[in-house]
Amino acid sequence: MLQKKICMVGAFATGKTSLVARYVQGIYSDKYQTTVGVKIDKKKMTIASQDLNLILWDIHGEDEFQKIKLSYLRGSAAYILVADGTRRDTLCTVFNLQAKVEQTIGSVPFMTILNKYDLTTDWELDEDDLDQLSQRRWPYCVGSAKTGLGVEECFKQLVQ
Amino acid sequence: MLDVPQPLIHFLATMVIQDRFPAYLQTTKEGRLLTAGGAWDRYHFNPLTGHQPVTDQLWFLAGLLPAPEAAIHIPFLQLEENIIAEVHIFAEPEQDWVILLDATAENAKQVLIQQKVNDLSLLRRKQSHGLDQAIQPDPVAAHNLDLPPEGERKFLTILLLKYFDLPKLAGERSVAHPIKQLDTDLSTLSPLIMDEGGLLYQSIGSAIVAIFGALPTTRHPPLQAVVASMRILELLQDHHRFSTADALCPWGLVLTSGTLIIGLQPVGFGRTLTVLGQPLDLALNLYDRIEAGTLIIDNLTFDQLDQMQNILYR
Numbered sequence: 257m258l259q260k261k262i263c264m265v266g267a268f269a270t271g272k273t274s275l276v277a278r279y280v281q282g283i284y285s286d287k288y289q290t291t292v293g294v295k296i297d298k299k300k301m302t303i304a305s306q307d308l309n310l311i312l313w314d315i316h317g318e319d320e321f322q323k324i325k326l327s328y329l330r331g332s333a334a335y336i337l338v339a340d341g342t343r344r345d346t347l348c349t350v351f352n353l354q355a356k357v358e359q360t361i362g363s364v365p366f367m368t369i370l371n372k373y374d375l376t377t378d379w380e381l382d383e384d385d386l387d388q389l390s391q392r393r394w395p396y397c398v399g400s401a402k403t404g405l406g407v408e409e410c411f412k413q414l415v416q
Numbered sequence: 417m418l419d420v421p422q423p424l425i426h427f428l429a430t431m432v433i434q435d436r437f438p439a440y441l442q443t444t445k446e447g448r449l450l451t452a453g454g455a456w457d458r459y460h461f462n463p464l465t466g467h468q469p470v471t472d473q474l475w476f477l478a479g480l481l482p483a484p485e486a487a488i489h490i491p492f493l494q495l496e497e498n499i500i501a502e503v504h505i506f507a508e509p510e511q512d513w514v515i516l517l518d519a520t521a522e523n524a525k526q527v528l529i530q531q532k533v534n535d536l537s538l539l540r541r542k543q544s545h546g547l548d549q550a551i552q553p554d555p556v557a558a559h560n561l562d563l564p565p566e567g568e569r570k571f572l573t574i575l576l577l578k579y580f581d582l583p584k585l586a587g588e589r590s591v592a593h594p595i596k597q598l599d600t601d602l603s604t605l606s607p608l609i610m611d612e613g614g615l616l617y618q619s620i621g622s623a624i625v626a627i628f629g630a631l632p633t634t635r636h637p638p639l640q641a642v643v644a645s646m647r648i649l650e651l652l653q654d655h656h657r658f659s660t661a662d663a664l665c666p667w668g669l670v671l672t673s674g675t676l677i678i679g680l681q682p683v684g685f686g687r688t689l690t691v692l693g694q695p696l697d698l699a700l701n702l703y704d705r706i707e708a709g710t711l712i713i714d715n716l717t718f719d720q721l722d723q724m725q726n727i728l729y730r
Contacts (some may be wrong), residue, residue: 259471261479268534290534292526293492293500296476311478319537322530327488331479343541344600352654384596 259309261331262414265324265357266338267349268317271371274401275338276314279411284402291316294328303415310415318349326360334365334414341370341398342378347385354394367414368396374403436502436517443470443512447481450511459516460496470514477514483507492523540607567679572629572691573637573717574672575614575645576699577605580708581666582622601667605648612644617691623703627691630678638673638720645669645711653709668706672699673717 264272273291277283280297295314300307313332318324329335337354339346350368357366368389370381389396395413399406432438439454441464449470456464464473471478476495480488487506494500502519505512579598602624606616609626613633617625628644629637653665676693695714702712713721 257472259475259478269538288535288538290527290531292523292530293494294490295494298475309475309478311475316530317534319534325490328490330484330488333479345604348654382596 257307257309259311260333261311263313263315263329263332263335265315265335265353267346268319270338270340270346271401272338273314275407276312278401278404278407329357329361332361337368339370341372341381342375344380367410368394369410370398373398373405374400439516441514445482459499480505481512483512492519563680567677569675570678572627572676573641574695574699575626575641576670577624578668578706579622604651608647609644612640614644638717641671665709668708669711670699670702670706671717672714673720
C-alpha cells in the first residue's frame with residue numbers, strides 16, 4: 257500500500273498532538289501534555305479509490321530550548337504547520353519554521369492550520385494575519401482539535 | 417577508537433543489553449529485510465518477514481530508508497503508548513542498519529522537565545500579555561520589591577527601548593493596527609525582560625523603560641540587562657523579518673547604570689513605582705541618538721561588564 261509521511265510542526269502547545277488524536281482516533285483531551293521527541297501514528301484513507309496509509313509524525317513543539325531536529329523531516333511527502341490562534345507569536349514561529357523546513361526537504365505540499373478556534377474570546381488572529389497567509393499564497397484553514405472543526409478537511413485537502 | 421580495556425567494553429555492552437533492550441535489523445538498499453534480531457518483543461511489533469519491504473512491516477521507517485550517508489538519530493520515538501525507542505539508522509555500502517534502544521525511562525524524565533518549562537512559558541505569557549499589563553509595573557513583581565516606605569538608593573540598570581515604527585503607525589488611519597503591532601512586540605519582549613529579573617516600568621512616547629536590579633537577584637543588573645537586550649534584539653529581528661520581510665528590527669535600545677532612588681509612592685488606593693536619578697535622565701537624553709536594531713551602552717554599564725569579565729577570566 258502507498259505510504260505517505262506527513263509531519264506536524266509548530267510552536268509548543270499549539271495542539272499538534274490533539275489534532276492528530278482528533279483525526280486518527282476521534283478523541284480530545286483538555287489536559288496539555290507536552291511531546292518530547294516524536295509520536296508516530298497511522299491513518300488509512302482512500303483517495304480516488306486508491307488506498308493510502310498516512311504516517312503522521314507529531315514532532316515536539318519548538319521553543320527556546322527544544323529545537324526541531326530537521327532530520328525528522330526526511331522523506332516527508334507533506335507537512336502541516338500548526339499555529340495557536342490564541343497566541344499570535346505562534347504564527348511568527350510558523351513563518352520561521354516553514355523557511356527551515358523548505359530549506360531541508362525542498363518544496364513539498366503543506367497546509368497551515370490555525371488551531372483552537374473554539375476559544376473565541378482569546379482569539380488573537382485577525383484579518384491582517386490572514387492577509388499575511390494569503391499574500392504568501394499559503395493554503396490554510398481555521399480549526400479546533402476540541403470540536404473537530406476543520407481537522408478532517410485540513411488533512412483531506414493536503415492529501416488531495 | 418578509544419583505548420578501552422576489554423572487561424570494560426564487556427561491562428558496558430552487558431549494561432546496554434540489559435537496560436536498553438537493543439533490537440536491530442538490516443535491509444537491502446531497496447528496503448527489503450535481510451536480518452532482524454534482539455529484543456523486538458519489547459517494542460510490540462508483529463513478527464518480521466524476511467525479504468519483504470521493511471516499510472510495509474515497520475511503517476515508522478517510511479521515508480527514512482535507504483539510509484543517507486550521515487547517520488540518522490531519533491532520540492525519542494513513540495510508537496506504542498508506553499514504549500519510547502531511541503532509533504539509529506546508518507548506511508553501509510551494500511545494506512542499511514536500524515537499531516532501536518529503549519528510551520522510555522529517559523523520556524519520562526525529559527517530559528517532566530519540558531512539561532514544567534512549557535507550563536511556565538504559558539503562564540509567563542499569560543501574565544505578561546496585553547498592552548495595559550505590559551507597560552505597567554507588574555503588581556506581583558511590585559509586591560516583591562521589598563522597599564522601605566521612604567524609598568531607597570539602589571544600583572540599577574535602565575533599559576530604554578525605542579520603537580521606531582510607532583510614529584509611522586500612529587499616522588495610519590486605523591487605530592487598531594499600531595496598538596496590535598505594539599502589543600505583539602511587547603508580548604515578545606516582556607517575557608525576556610522578566611526572565612532576566614527585569615521589571616517593565618513605564619511607557620514614554622515611543623519608548624518603554626525597564627529596570628534591572630529592583631527585584632531580588634543574585635546577578636549583577638548590567639549583566640541581566642545586557643543578556644535581555646541581546647535576546648530582545650535577536651528575537652524581534654527574527655519576528656519582523658518573517659512577518660514584514662523587513663530585515664531591520666524597528667527597535668533600538670539604550671542601557672545606562674548607576675545609583676537611583678527607587679520607591680513605591682501611595683497613589684489613590686494603590687502604590688506607584690517611582691524611579692529617579694541621573695541614569696534615567698541619561699537614557700532619556702540618548703533617545704534621539706538611538707538607531708534601529710542597535711544597542712547603546714553607557715560608560716558605567718560598560719565598565720561594570722568589563723570588571724565582571726575580568727573577574728570571571730582572571
